[in-house]
Amino acid sequence: MSGALSFLTPRSTIVLIVCGVALLVAPFVVDRYTLSIILLSLLGAYLGQAWNILMGYCGLLSLGHALYLGLGAYASAVLFVNFGVGPWLSVFIAMALAIGAAAILGWLGFRFRIEGVYFSLLTIAFAEIVRIGFDNWSFVGGAAGFFLPVNASLSDQWWNLRGGPFFFYYLALAMAVASLVIAAMLRSSKLGYAFLAIREDPQAARALGVNLNRTRFLALFISAAMTAVGGVYLAFWTNNLFPAQILETSKSIEIILAPIIGGLGTLMGPFVGAFLLVPLGSALTDGLRAIGLSAPGVKALVYGLILMAIIASTPNGLWPWIARKLGLGAREQ
């Protein structure tokens, strides 16, 4: 742990503590609506962190992370509703399923040296195959969706992931912090350095004794398993699952926005990106509603424009720039 945190300067430690305390007391200060926006930002940061481990650290561009999210969500929901298995147990099954799917994808991708754009397309194709499968699989509700029971007798059963807004808020906060810790520990571990080496130059990494396939598999597994946990959370928080939402390519794109805009391969990037995009998105929707317009496409349109602007002007994202301006995070480039 102390090794993982060695990148912190005194100044960034203070900022981190201030942000941490602010997030801890937020439920007692802000209203329900604002709290839900912070919650969504935390969730976005968590999923972004998971994706960032694969792309930001290991250089593998996945455009199909909705697959792991959806598998995790459906696995835990179906186990809960049809078999009475609680989420604290099924989360492990969800992770195992996601790792299984990632193993097939990785086997195809790495075994047959499908690299670059081809790998990205393989991830999309995989996610799409599974989405169409779920769309037509009546056992899980097909396109009409799968629903978790919402009734009063189940409320406040925290062991079944049933609880009020506070409960889900602190759970999201815990997940976001855990993802940050995992990423930070990875960054200062031998495995993390192997990821970075592969990202920079796979051939040189291999020459230095890094087992390319094994390392890539590990990055994929960690990323997939973390994303599946996010899926379990989503299932129990929203109580409804539709293949057209949770398994859709647009979901995969949504996952990657925060880390790209915040800063690929940085620890704080997913947080910065998520805490910028989610509030911006809901402010846009609210603003339009206030002037009497309901325009479902505006949010994604603006996201698209931001994405283009960021990648054209600062392809490394906003965090490195912010960190430089504020004199934070000395070791993050």
Place this chain on the structure above:
Amino acid sequence: MSVSLYIEVLIQGVLSGLVYGLMALGLSVIFGVVRVVNFAHGEFAVLAMYCAFVLFGLAGVDPIIASLPLAVAFFILGYAMQRGMVQPFVTRPQHEQFILLVGVALVITNGLLLAFGPESKHVDLPYSFDSYTVGGALIDKVRVYGAAAALAVTAALFAFFRFTSTGTAIRASADNLTGAAVVGLDVKRLYAISFGLGLACVGAAGSIMMALTDMTPMLAPSLTLLAFTIVIVGGLGSMTGALAGGLLIGVAEAVASLVVSPAIKSMVSFGLLVLVLALRPQGLFGKAES
């Protein structure tokens, strides 16, 4: 199921495949020359469909005829886009190019969603329900016309690359970029022309598709994937491959929707994609890279 039904489905598959092939050809030309993967390809196809829809609504222009002016308009759009936006990305890492075009895709889809709403749109042509009878098999007239138009545009493109000096210069810079620059070719201009031609293909194909199917902005990502599947199956960067891939996917989807179920048809093409990636990643017609 009778034999004539199978023949019918097979011919319909080939006819759709020609239009798919034209769309995918655009993606292949852009990648083959500019080495940028146009992730917004399906979005441009849907943009063309809406243009055709508007032209039909305002002036009653048959979408199949509108494919010609739309090809020209999309050529200009592509030329400007390459010049103004994509060119600086040519030398940047692949994932940055990809992300830029993901942004473009989001803007087009949601712009259309804002402008036209999520309802599906279609055009009623006077001959929409006419068909030819060939040996007991019924073939939709509109599909025959659409395929003929797609074939004409494709032939024009092949002729351009084969017989004009600009076309030859583009092929030269695709083969050997440094060599092309050394002999004094204006590579930036050639790139812009290639991106323009790529979008011209998708503009024409989208316009034709408007005559064949219903359309919503939500169709765009699946069209992008369809185009990718076709060019990867055929071989990314290979023009013949894109056409052959289009035919193969067109027929495979038509047969799958007859034999299994219509809902499962895109699964078949993804299955084919995975198979090709595993067994022959350079595609059926692609050249293996070093």
